[in-house]
Structure formats: structure tokens, C-alpha cells
Amino acid sequence: MTFSPRTGALLLTVLAPFILTACSQTQKPEAAELNAVLVELYTSQETNLDQATAQKLADCVTPQFMEQLDATTLNAIVEGKERGGKKEDEAKITSITQGCSSELV
Numbered sequence: 001m002t003f004s005p006r007t008g009a010l011l012l013t014v015l016a017p018f019i020l021t022a023c024s025q026t027q028k029p030e031a032a033e034l035n036a037v038l039v040e041l042y043t044s045q046e047t048n049l050d051q052a053t054a055q056k057l058a059d060c061v062t063p064q065f066m067e068q069l070d071a072t073t074l075n076a077i078v079e080g081k082e083r084g085g086k087k088e089d090e091a092k093i094t095s096i097t098q099g100c101s102s103e104l105v
Contacts, residue, residue, distance in 0.1 A: 028071045029078040035062040037078050053104065060100035068092050 035058045041047070042054035049057070065074065069089045076084030 026071055028066060028074050031062055031066050033078055034065060034074060035059065037080070038062060038065075041077075056104055057097075057100055060103060061096050064096045064100075065093070068096065 038058035038061065039051070039054045042049045042057055043051055047054075065077075069092060070086040073085035073089040073093075075081075
């Protein structure tokens, strides 16, 4: 499946609300939990990715998110909070997601 620039932008839009400054949580969620939430986000009506593509994208970004993102941001994503991530993680999310999207083309 080929990602259009529109799809890439939509993927970033889905995660953007989670990238707002909040109090820090020190413990990161489990990678499997993050992966499952990302698949759900990627198959939402906003992105409209098929299950297989969403899973491949989540499999690509999850280990990088776990390594590079702050626990606060990861927990906000997993908990479905629209506010709560670290602003500093926004560029990392964009870079990781774009890199993985281009690998799936």
C-alpha cells in the first residue's frame, strides 16, 4: 500500500493532540499496549488504513517511540488523553512516523 502525503499528514494529526506539556510520568507503558493503541488509532476513520498496514506501521514506530519518547507522552497516547504529552516529543513523533511511513511505500 502506498501512503499519500495526505495519509501521512492524517497519521500525524491523530497523534498531535497527545503532544502537549503536562506533568511527567516516570514509568513507560508496555510496548505491546502502545502497539495495540497505535493500531487502533491508525485504523480510525480519520486515517482509514487497513488493519495489515496499520499493524506494520505500528510495528515500525512502537520500538522507536519506546526508545525516544518521554514516558509522559507514551502514557498520554496509551490512555487516550488529548492533553498530556511532552511538547518536545512532537518533532520526534513526526520524524519517526514519516520514516516508517516511507518504509511502507
